[in-house]
Amino acid sequence: MARxxxxxxxxxxxxxxxxxxxxxxxxxxxxxxxxxxKVADTLDQLATECxxxxxxxANDAVVISVYNEFAKALAVRRNHIFL
Numbered sequence: 001m002a003r004x005x006x007x008x009x010x011x012x013x014x015x016x017x018x019x020x021x022x023x024x025x026x027x028x029x030x031x032x033x034x035x036x037x038k039v040a041d042t043l044d045q046l047a048t049e050c051x052x053x054x055x056x057x058a059n060d061a062v063v064i065s066v067y068n069e070f071a072k073a074l075a076v077r078r079n080h081i082f083l
Contacts (some may be wrong), residue, residue, distance in 0.1 A: 006037050016038045016050055
């Protein structure tokens with residue numbers, strides 16, 4: 001999903017991406033370059049630096065885990081859209 005968004009929109013600033021498997025994010029960065037994407041190191045960084053967050057998660061347990069991390073990171077800042 002991130003590859004398609006970054007390739008289609010050629011966004012400025014770069015699209016911020018996060019993957020629980022760091023190697024996948026790093027491969028995408030190598031493929032598309034730093035002008036197209038920026039890799040977030042943590043879910044906290046992703047949540048605080050983005051206004052709109054798209055997720056594609058494997059199962060209910062992962063959804064609960066990831067969104068609990070988002071909730072902790074955004075305890076103060078609440079103006080976000082999650083898809």
